[in-house]
Amino acid sequence: MxxxxxxxxxxxxxxxxxxxxxxxxxxxxxxxxxxxxxxxxxxxxxxxxxxxxxxxxxxxxxxxxxxxxxxxxxxxxxxxxxxxxxxxxxxxxxxxxxxxxxxxxxxxxxxxxxxxxxxxxxxxxxxxxxxxxxxxxxxxxxxxxxxxxxxxxxxxxxxxQEEFRNQALEEILVSKGETPAEGKDIADGPVGISSFSNSFGPAPSQRATDRMNEQAAANLNPNSPWGRMVSKFSIEFLLRVHLRKCEFETVRKLITTGKVGEAEHLRLIRDSLLKMEKNINVDKVLASYIDEMTELRRLTQRKLNLLSKSQIL
Incomplete structure (x- = not known):
């Protein structure tokens, strides 16, 4: 650690x-x-x-x-x-x-x-x-x-569980040092280092060695902000970070621009949003985002439905 x-x-x-x-x-x-x-x-x-x-x-x-x-x-x-x-x-x-x-x-x-x-x-x-x-x-x-x-x-x-929480802690600390600073949009904005990283020393980017799958890599521009982030972190990890930080507009742009479109990633977004919506009664921050969460979940479900239809055809 x-x-x-x-x-x-x-x-x-x-x-x-x-x-x-x-x-x-x-x-x-x-x-x-x-x-x-x-x-x-x-x-x-x-x-x-x-x-x-x-x-x-x-x-x-x-x-x-x-x-x-x-x-x-x-x-x-x-x-x-x-x-x-x-x-x-x-x-x-x-x-x-x-x-x-x-x-x-x-x-x-x-x-x-x-x-x-x-x-x-x-x-x-x-x-x-x-x-x-x-x-x-x-x-x-x-x-x-x-x-x-x-x-x-x-x-x-x-x-x-202790193991789950310690892993989550590490992931969150990495994200605060390596993902774009608060207010920046990873879908179309410049990549920056947050002030959190500057306060506590170098961020442990070496821990994030997950690879993207071949199909996702083929559809990505490696020189784009999203491409550079995916070269360091898995798409699943980045999506979890954005959802934890309530950056629902960023996730929406990633879906609508085609940067996120795999069924497994869409299911992750949908299922995470369902869990978050269940917690709005005990989390005032989440409660303030209920409309954005609902809209994003519906968009994700529509994309999943389209994927299912295309597979049937």
């Missing part, structure tokens, strides 16, 4: 250790981030990128417990406050019990009456914006999201 992978896994282990404490079990960015900055001598944005990478690799979960204030957010780029949980079913179940007990105590102290955690969340979650940046508002968010995370792990246990 690269040095950055080691740092990322160390940070994940710090989250796990805190989650296993008897009290103060849920680290939050308003304090935990400062500890990590001092520990690794990194800028806040760099630490946030590592934490987000761990989330993408399904090693940790991130809960937005305080939304950024609109006015402050525009002036100071306020990111709000996040909480972190290690993606392990036993740990998540323990954290949920801990959060529910704290929520019960907070509710009784605030409203002078007792209720079960399920009734409290049902009552207060619809008012979560009114409770933003309050202790009870934070705990409502944590309790609700932990329940969703437990459901995700139970429904997709293979996605949270």
């Amino acid at each position: 690269s040095n950055l992978s080691d740092i990322a896994l160390e940070i994940a282990d710090e989250v796990r250790k805190i989650n296993l404490r008897d009290d103060d079990k849920i680290p939050t960015s308003d304090t935990f981030l400062k500890d990590l900055i001092a520990m690794y001598s990194r800028e806040p944005d760099e630490i946030r990128v590592i934490l987000e990478t761990l989330r993408e690799a399904k090693i940790i979960f991130i809960i937005k417990i305080v939304l950024p204030e609109e006015r402050a957010g525009k002036m100071n780029n306020d990111p709000g406050v996040d909480a972190y949980a290690y993606a392990d079913l036993k740990i998540l179940t323990d954290l949920k019990y801990y959060a529910e007990k704290k929520l019960e105590r907070l509710y009784e102290a605030t409203y002078y009456k007792k209720k079960s955690p399920s009734l409290i969340t049902r009552e207060l979650f619809p008012k979560i914006r009114e409770l933003n940046n309050t202790p009870i508002g934070r705990m409502v968010n944590i309790t609700v999201m932990l329940e969703e995370f437990i459901r995700m792990v139970n429904n997709n246990p293979n996605d949270f």
